[in-house]
Amino acid sequence: MLNKLNKEFLDKLNQIYTKDDIEIIEVWFKTLKRKTVFRVNTLKTNNEEIEKVLNEKNIVFKKVWFLKNAYILDEAKENDLWDLDIFKNWLIYLQSLSSQIPVELLDINENHAILDITAAPGWKTSQAAAKMKNNWKIVANDNNAIRIDKLKFTIERQWAKNVTIIKEDARNIWKNHPEYIDYFDKIIADLPCSAEWKFNLNNEKSYAYWKQEVVNKNYKLQKEIIKNTIPLLKEDWELVYSTCTISPEENEAIVHMILCNFPEMKIQDINLDYNYARKWIKKLNNTAFKNEVEKSVRILPSFESEWFFIAKFKKIKD
Numbered sequence: 264m265l266n267k268l269n270k271e272f273l274d275k276l277n278q279i280y281t282k283d284d285i286e287i288i289e290v291w292f293k294t295l296k297r298k299t300v301f302r303v304n305t306l307k308t309n310n311e312e313i314e315k316v317l318n319e320k321n322i323v324f325k326k327v328w329f330l331k332n333a334y335i336l337d338e339a340k341e342n343d344l345w346d347l348d349i350f351k352n353w354l355i356y357l358q359s360l361s362s363q364i365p366v367e368l369l370d371i372n373e374n375h376a377i378l379d380i381t382a383a384p385g386w387k388t389s390q391a392a393a394k395m396k397n398n399w400k401i402v403a404n405d406n407n408a409i410r411i412d413k414l415k416f417t418i419e420r421q422w423a424k425n426v427t428i429i430k431e432d433a434r435n436i437w438k439n440h441p442e443y444i445d446y447f448d449k450i451i452a453d454l455p456c457s458a459e460w461k462f463n464l465n466n467e468k469s470y471a472y473w474k475q476e477v478v479n480k481n482y483k484l485q486k487e488i489i490k491n492t493i494p495l496l497k498e499d500w501e502l503v504y505s506t507c508t509i510s511p512e513e514n515e516a517i518v519h520m521i522l523c524n525f526p527e528m529k530i531q532d533i534n535l536d537y538n539y540a541r542k543w544i545k546k547l548n549n550t551a552f553k554n555e556v557e558k559s560v561r562i563l564p565s566f567e568s569e570w571f572f573i574a575k576f577k578k579i580k581d
Contacts, residue, residue: 264292264464265292268470269470269474272459272473275510276509279511284541284563287539287563287565293464295465297359298335298566299336299341299343300333300359301333301334302333302334302355302363304353304355305393306393306423307353308349312354313334322343322344323338323339324337324339329535329536330360330364332363333363334355341357353421356386360567361562363390364573365453365573366394369449369451371391371394371449372394372395373396373399375448376399376402377395377402377447377448378401378446378447378450379391379401379404379453380454381405381406381433381453381454382403382414382451383413384414385413385416385417388414388426389421389423391449392418392424392426393421395425399425401423402426403427403428404428404431434487435491436491444495445494445496446495447496448500448501449503450496452492452503452505454484454485454489455481455485456485456507456508457477457481457508458507459473460507460508460509460570460571481512481513485506485517486520490524493521493525493528493578497578499579500578501575502575502576504521506571506572509572514559515543515544519553519556527580527581528578529577529578529579530556530574531558531575531576533558533573537562539562539564539567539568540560540561541563542560542561543561558575559574
């Protein structure tokens with residue numbers, strides 16, 4: 264069934280992954296529904312209270328060991344949660360496993376100033392607010408009124424009260440808000456991408472749009488955003504870069520660009536002992552990436568996870 268996909272995309276897939284991994288990917292491409300994953304909203308409750316409710320309702324769950332507040336439902340579906348007060352009152356929040364990893368890697372605490380550079384719909388913003396216990400400050404940015412409405416909806420329902428929302432092209436924050444230069448302790452840069460995680464072989468519309476030109480356009484946009492975001496990060500503090508796509512142009516190539524152009528940005532090791540975590544790729548076609556890119560990580564799509572790429576940097580000036 265994979266031959267339904269664009270040949271250029273398939274060629275890229277075969278460069279990146281092993282035969283065994285591609286078999287896993289093909290299963291994922293055909294599935295209609297992944298396992299339900301949620302995050303406990305610790306601004307309203309705690310893990311123990313949520314586990315108690317699930318046990319009372321005979322809902323089988325599994326704790327994600329490397330994420331502090333994430334759970335997987337092995338058998339129950341999303342709609343099995345809908346009538347529960349813990350769902351209706353936003354004590355839990357449906358958020359994919361992969362998308363919870365970047366904020367977890369930043370080791371955020373209540374004294375930090377955080378920037379979520381392209382924040383809507385607010386998954387990571389509200390996750391950061393919970394880690395900060397609503398203390399100090401998060402600046403959440405997006406450039407689209409509809410997306411900002413979604414962001415506001417999420418942070419209000421999640422009780423995230425330490426969030427300031429701004430509406431800017433992410434490339435222009437440094438220019439329009441000079442007060443934020445060298446201001447942030449942590450930056451979440453989950454950037455716009457070609458969203459190849461959405462591909463499903465049962466729905467031609469999900470993959471028919473794919474063109475290499477779209478990938479190249481996103482690569483250029485991401486480069487511009489990152490170049491104009493790094494000045495907002497304080498010295499000795501951290502930025503996590505992530506996407507929900509597989510194309511190396513939007514992943515390893517961006518990390519390579521940062522390492523080549525910003526010597527103060529030192530890539531950090533990501534030690535993620537997870538069945539679906541995979542290593543970087545060393546090159547794409549005839550373009551070889553810097554060896555330090557190996558410290559980034561790819562997340563393979565599966566019944567419990569989605570495509571993801573993550574790299575973490577610390578700003579250290581020599």
